[in-house]
Amino acid sequence: MARRTSEAAAAAATSSEATPFARLGIRREQDLALHLPIRYEDETRIVPIGSLRPGETAQVQGIVARQEIVARPRRALAVELRDDSGSITLRFLHFYGSQLRQFAAGNRVRALGEARGGLFGLEMVHPRYRVVDEGEPLPQTLTPVYPTVSGLGQARLRAAILRALRTLQWRETVPADALAALGLPPSVDALRAIHQPAPDTPASALHERTTPAWRRVIFDELLAQQLSLQRARAARAAQRAPQLADGALARRLLEALPFRLTGAQQRVWQEISRELATAQPMNRLLQGDVGSGKTVIAALAAAQAIGSGFQAAIMAPTEILAEQHLRKIGPWMERIGVRVAWLSGSLKDPEKKAVRARAASGEAGLLIGTHALIEDTVAFARLGLSIVDEQHRFGVAQRLALRTRLEAGAAMLPHQLMMSATPIPRTLAMSYYADLDVSVIDELPPGRKPVLTKLVSEARRDEVVARVRAAAAAGRQAYWVCPLIEESEALDLQTAIDTHAALVHELVPLRVGLVHGRLPPADKQAVMAQFAAGALQVLVATTVIEVGVDVPNATLMVVEHAERFGLAQLHQLRGRVGRGSGESVCVLMYRGPLSAAARERLKTMYETRDGFEIARRDLLQRGPGEFLGARQSGEALLRFADLERDSDLLDAAREVSARLLRGDPASVDEHLQRWFGGREEFLRA
Numbered sequence: 271m272a273r274r275t276s277e278a279a280a281a282a283a284t285s286s287e288a289t290p291f292a293r294l295g296i297r298r299e300q301d302l303a304l305h306l307p308i309r310y311e312d313e314t315r316i317v318p319i320g321s322l323r324p325g326e327t328a329q330v331q332g333i334v335a336r337q338e339i340v341a342r343p344r345r346a347l348a349v350e351l352r353d354d355s356g357s358i359t360l361r362f363l364h365f366y367g368s369q370l371r372q373f374a375a376g377n378r379v380r381a382l383g384e385a386r387g388g389l390f391g392l393e394m395v396h397p398r399y400r401v402v403d404e405g406e407p408l409p410q411t412l413t414p415v416y417p418t419v420s421g422l423g424q425a426r427l428r429a430a431i432l433r434a435l436r437t438l439q440w441r442e443t444v445p446a447d448a449l450a451a452l453g454l455p456p457s458v459d460a461l462r463a464i465h466q467p468a469p470d471t472p473a474s475a476l477h478e479r480t481t482p483a484w485r486r487v488i489f490d491e492l493l494a495q496q497l498s499l500q501r502a503r504a505a506r507a508a509q510r511a512p513q514l515a516d517g518a519l520a521r522r523l524l525e526a527l528p529f530r531l532t533g534a535q536q537r538v539w540q541e542i543s544r545e546l547a548t549a550q551p552m553n554r555l556l557q558g559d560v561g562s563g564k565t566v567i568a569a570l571a572a573a574q575a576i577g578s579g580f581q582a583a584i585m586a587p588t589e590i591l592a593e594q595h596l597r598k599i600g601p602w603m604e605r606i607g608v609r610v611a612w613l614s615g616s617l618k619d620p621e622k623k624a625v626r627a628r629a630a631s632g633e634a635g636l637l638i639g640t641h642a643l644i645e646d647t648v649a650f651a652r653l654g655l656s657i658v659d660e661q662h663r664f665g666v667a668q669r670l671a672l673r674t675r676l677e678a679g680a681a682m683l684p685h686q687l688m689m690s691a692t693p694i695p696r697t698l699a700m701s702y703y704a705d706l707d708v709s710v711i712d713e714l715p716p717g718r719k720p721v722l723t724k725l726v727s728e729a730r731r732d733e734v735v736a737r738v739r740a741a742a743a744a745g746r747q748a749y750w751v752c753p754l755i756e757e758s759e760a761l762d763l764q765t766a767i768d769t770h771a772a773l774v775h776e777l778v779p780l781r782v783g784l785v786h787g788r789l790p791p792a793d794k795q796a797v798m799a800q801f802a803a804g805a806l807q808v809l810v811a812t813t814v815i816e817v818g819v820d821v822p823n824a825t826l827m828v829v830e831h832a833e834r835f836g837l838a839q840l841h842q843l844r845g846r847v848g849r850g851s852g853e854s855v856c857v858l859m860y861r862g863p864l865s866a867a868a869r870e871r872l873k874t875m876y877e878t879r880d881g882f883e884i885a886r887r888d889l890l891q892r893g894p895g896e897f898l899g900a901r902q903s904g905e906a907l908l909r910f911a912d913l914e915r916d917s918d919l920l921d922a923a924r925e926v927s928a929r930l931l932r933g934d935p936a937s938v939d940e941h942l943q944r945w946f947g948g949r950e951e952f953l954r955a
């Protein structure tokens with residue numbers, strides 16, 4: 271066992287007081303080894319000051335010619351540094367008395383920073399610097415720069431890491447043949463090469479994390495993730511679920527439907543129906559683009575569960591969506607004699623109590639409601655299937671929480687079906703969803719006309735209003751979506767209210783409704799029902815209508831300040847139209863000037879309707895953490911791997927993971943222990 275450094279030991283002992291080490295997640299000696307650089311700085315060379323170009327990051331060395339506290343452009347300490355080739359100003363906006371002494375004229379100073387053109391020639395603002403003696407040697411290798419927190423400087427952190435590395439003794443957890451096939455070094459060698467790169471290591475490969483050493487560490491990280499998820503999958507497979515094998519009721523529902531399933535729907539229904547009949551708990555993600563018809567699959571699955579003598583629950587992220595499921599699925603279920611209970615936040619307490627009693631007695635076959643209500647408060651008599659709609663709205667941490675609750679102490683697990691309209695790119699699914707099976711509906715119901723997308727500057731708002739009027743004149747309906755203003759929910763609300771008032775006025779005599787997140791659930795439902803029934807021609811909304819809402823007669827979607835929305839949101843919003851047979855249009859109204867990212871998003875929306883392609887670009891723009899919504903939970907999912915760049919390593923990690931789980935449990939434990947320590951729970955989502 272490696273000797274603890276005093277600092278890591280102190281951090282471990284007092285982690286509740288959050289020492290800087292603890293705040294970095296470093297609790298054990300070995301955590302130091304896995305605290306890897308975010309970048310490197312080149313202190314191995316000194317660049318002549320006269321040859322510096324603006325924008326270049328470099329190290330220079332010279333003699334202090336003079337120092338001065340200047341008042342412009344801001345109060346600052348300006349130090350003129352000279353070498354034989356020229357001079358440069360080091361500028362410090364915050365400085366201490368001690369710095370005035372360090373920069374005494376005649377002192378020799380080494381400074382590293384980005385050179386830029388200042389008022390009086392080249393300057394570096396807040397360079398890293400050191401006072402040195404003549405002839406002081408240069409480091410031979412690139413200097414790693416670590417993520418850190420206040421109270422822990424680079425030098426102290428670096429020293430602690432190097433101390434930990436010297437005594438690090440890790441047994442190799444990855445089979446030698448797998449490493450050889452990938453050309454990867456042993457893990458301890460790799461860590462040393464990352465913390466102290468050899469002098470001949472190409473800097474670009476280090477920065478891009480493509481050296482063999484970096485690839486090894488990335489492989490290990492992916493392996494840890496796969497081990498964790500695959501092990502969770504195996505644990506689940508070892509548990510028992512009710513066999514929901516009676517298909518008669520589902521067949522009756524199929525016959526009662528007003529349409530035939532598409533080929534893709536038939537295929538996924540077969541997959542799901544078959545798995546429900548087994549005694550192993552299903553844990554399946556049903557993916558299908560917006561409007562591909564996932565709801566009917568959920569209804570069929572519920573019918574099979576109920577027909578087999580069990581109960582089912584359908585849970586949605588918002589009241590509006592849950593209500594819509596009730597409206598859509600309720601009548602279908604009625605037709606086949608299933609009793610549906612509806613649990614809504616707007617019910618009075620005695621009514622809620624009655625609904626819970628119906629679930630607890632088994633009288634209600636199907637319970638529909640929001641997650642919060644059902645998960646937290648309902649005890650079922652015989653829950654056989656739990657269906658989670660719009661799963662992507664929940665972070666990985668929430669998925670974990672749900673699973674933990676479902677699994678707590680149950681002798682039998684319900685089957686679980688999750689549905690998502692945000693298609694997850696293949697690499698991401700393989701990575702974060704290694705514990706799930708995935709079914710994909712890759713076909714839209716027939717007769718759908720593609721939605722025409724128009725990008726319109728806000729300056730042409732009048733034309734957009736005229737378009738709404740024209741749609742209404744043709745007997746169609748329109749959505750008008752106001753943006754979410756991140757800083758303030760109150761402002762957000764006010765915008766929607768103002769927009770509604772303006773549109774009521776501009777669109778006389780049309781009937782314009784308003785729905786937003788702060789509306790009491792009952793009012794929300796009333797407005798949505800009016801819109802669905804055609805009693806309102808225009809619906810002004812905040813993003814509460816982003817997911818799932820289904821009103822086929824609505825053929826125009828206007829999104830104001832489209833530049834503020836994310837790609838997934840825009841795709842969802844656009845998916846609210848084009849659901850009937852009419853020609854549909856989505857107007858993305860924007861206000862310039864656009865940031866590069868916003869321009870890219872709008873361009874993507876204009877160029878493609880393919881949800882998978884949009885998801886891929888979204889992932890590229892935002893990275894997996896944000897894409898999956900894990901950011902709220904504050905946990906980085908993969909710290910070093912990049913799923914696009916490292917997809918070959920991901921494939922290999924999956925294979926090695928399966929192999930270790932089959933034959934080498936000691937290595938599995940050791941590997942997970944290294945990577946997650948006490949945090950593995952999180953990844954078992």
Ligand code: ADP
Nearest residue numbers: 529530531532560561562563564565566715820
């Ligand atoms: P999503 O996958 O986005 O949840 P929905 O389940 O809301 O999509 O389906 C969108 C619309 O398409 C609904 O009105 C639904 O009744 C209809 N629909 C679903 N499947 C078919 C089908 N096979 N043929 C015709 N219409 C269908």
Ligand code: MG
Nearest residue numbers: 564565659818
């Ligand atoms: Mg849906």
